[in-house]
Amino acid sequence: MDVITATVDAKGQSCPGPLVSLAKALKHAERGDLLELLATDPGSKSDVPSWSTLSSNELVSAEELDDGTYRYVVRKA
Secondary structure (H helix, E strand, O other): OOOEEEEEEEOOOOOOHHHHHHHHHHHOOOOOOEEEEEEOOOOHHHHHHHHHHHHOOEEEEEEEOOOOOEEEEEEOO
């Protein structure tokens, strides 16, 4: 089973905050690391998948949690 390497808590940030925070964290990550992004910005539902494609990082999962937080797991390419 894959283990989350780092969690990026971007709750309360509006676009593009969550992506900026994630990109910063990925700079310090190793290839293949899994990063978890937690966001409350509804725009992240379209932003994160688009950014993952453009940046060649793999969006492993995307879900909305019961408390309205969006959770994404991204693997660094």
